[in-house]
Amino acid sequence: MPDNQLEIGKAILSLVVGDITRQDVEAIVNAANTSLMGGGGVDGAIHRAGGPSILEECKRIREESGRCPTGQAVITGGGNLKARFVIHAVGPVWHGGGANEATVLAGAYRNSLQLAAGAGVLSVAFPSISTGAYGYPVALASAIALTTVKDFLRQDSSITEVRFVLFDEHTYDVYRDALKKVGTQLKP
Ligand code: APR
Numbered sequence: 338m339p340d341n342q343l344e345i346g347k348a349i350l351s352l353v354v355g356d357i358t359r360q361d362v363e364a365i366v367n368a369a370n371t372s373l374m375g376g377g378g379v380d381g382a383i384h385r386a387g388g389p390s391i392l393e394e395c396k397r398i399r400e401e402s403g404r405c406p407t408g409q410a411v412i413t414g415g416g417n418l419k420a421r422f423v424i425h426a427v428g429p430v431w432h433g434g435g436a437n438e439a440t441v442l443a444g445a446y447r448n449s450l451q452l453a454a455g456a457g458v459l460s461v462a463f464p465s466i467s468t469g470a471y472g473y474p475v476a477l478a479s480a481i482a483l484t485t486v487k488d489f490l491r492q493d494s495s496i497t498e499v500r501f502v503l504f505d506e507h508t509y510d511v512y513r514d515a516l517k518k519v520g521t522q523l524k525p
Contacts, residue, residue, distance in 0.1 A: 387415060410448045411425050
């Protein structure tokens with residue numbers, strides 16, 4: 338198994354360097370904010386590539402349910418993207434680690450996977466949530482992200498592929514090191 342992949346039950350967890358808006362998977366996860374009204378980074382890229390229908394759906398969600406709390410996620414269609422769905426997850430802003438950031442970040446990943454499984458998708462792509470504008474240290478965030486996904490996939494979910502799409506080589510390398518550690522946790 339290459340060092341950027343890990344088999345977990347029937348599922349494959351993999352790491353790639355690339356642009357999440359170009360991934361050929363059934364659902365991509367957005368690193369959103371509580372307003373759901375778009376932003377920069379991944380959020381800006383997904384709304385630009387997906388087109389206005391995604392924002393229209395987000396506005397309807399806002400009217401019905403208000404802001405999306407940090408650590409939670411909502412699901413919309415994929416608009417012009419290859420993906421059928423966009424899952425808008427709100428990660429925590431890093432405040433130094435004493436504000437329950439780790440638990441909230443894990444929740445953002447878990448809630449995204451639950452929405453994906455609920456929508457019946459088999460393949461999901463994640464960005465590195467919270468490690469850009471929200472300042473979460475990548476070394477800490479990657480361990481939380483990969484462990485949370487590993488634990489979810491071991492529950493025998495219907496999802497058979499989870500792909501982390503990292504935007505630069507440094508982030509990829511940090512995730513690859515974290516994946517190695519997660520892999521050793523799996524060995525009997
Ligand atoms: N594909 C994959 N990864 C990307 C892309 C892309 N097209 N664009 C940026 N990234 C990477 C960043 O390099 C970073 O590693 O996604 C990671 C998350 O960065 P942000 O997009 O800044 O997300 P986050 O740190 O969670 O901050 C969210 O930023 O854009 C606003 O509206 C958003 O308020 C929210 C906040």
